[in-house]
């Protein structure tokens with residue numbers, strides 16, 4: 001099967017400033033690929049190169065089997081830009097219907113269905129849309145044609161948590177229908193819920209590509225356990241993967257590298273009344289990769 005994205009040594013400099021350095025990456029048909037990195041890492045640069053909005057300094061990229069300069073792939077892609085410009089007096093509904101017509105006949109009903117799911121107000125003139133509503137209009141135009149390949153740049157920015165969940169279920173539906181998604185984000189927690197694989201980009205370089213399950217195992221987490229009575233520190237000494245252990249009476253706190261299995265088995269000998277496990281922080285995962293690289 002042809003890869004949906006095939007990038008080879010893809011590099012972009014904005015004059016002397018590095019946007020992206022030597023990206024080699026394959027995105028497979030039918031997968032949700034999460035593209036993670038902090039602000040300025042090079043995510044938007046990558047996406048713009050895929051879409052031929054900007055041209056590479058070096059390297060090549062093929063999208064849906066076409067070179068990035070051939071327009072053939074564009075009609076098969078749904079795209080949500082990171083900074084969507086929507087202006088004018090036209091109502092959002094009219095704008096979407098217009099886009100639907102020029103992009104091969106999207107039934108108005110489909111636009112209304114998506115608007116309802118995302119709780120978007122389409123009766124507002126574009127220039128008066130709130131940030132959240134703008135993002136919803138952007139999502140509707142990206143999803144409405146049911147494209148083969150969806151490229152979403154920071155899709156949840158400006159959406160409240162309930163709508164973020166709705167959005168994630170829309171992504172899952174795209175995946176179930178066998179289509180492909182590339183989604184950039186700086187929030188690991190949302191990406192890991194829907195992605196098959198994630199790429200981590202930092203300072204213009206792809207530092208890792210991992211199956212989400214493998215990434216979770218590698219992640220560092222802070223864990224707290226509270227017991228019904230003080231526990232003996234010896235019971236928790238030298239557990240594999242457990243670091244920065246502190247035990248004060250009935251409360252235990254530590255950091256876990258990877259699997260929490262050893263800690264859970266040790267704790268099972270006592271009565272646990274409360275457990276707090278923080279979501280792994282993206283920054284901490286980067287640190288895991290840095291320590292591996294050095």
Ligand SMILES: Nc1ncnc2c1ncn2[C@@H]1O[C@H](COP(=O)(O)OP(=O)(O)OP(=O)(O)O)[C@@H](O)[C@H]1O
Pocket residue numbers: 014017018019020037038039040041042043044045046082
């Ligand atoms: N048009 C441009 N001119 C000059 N430098 C640019 C331009 N666009 C991006 N850059 C620089 O390239 C680097 C990568 O930026 P990019 O926008 O790709 O990052 P990002 O990961 O998408 O971050 P964000 O989430 O903030 O958009 C940054 O250092 C940025 O300042």
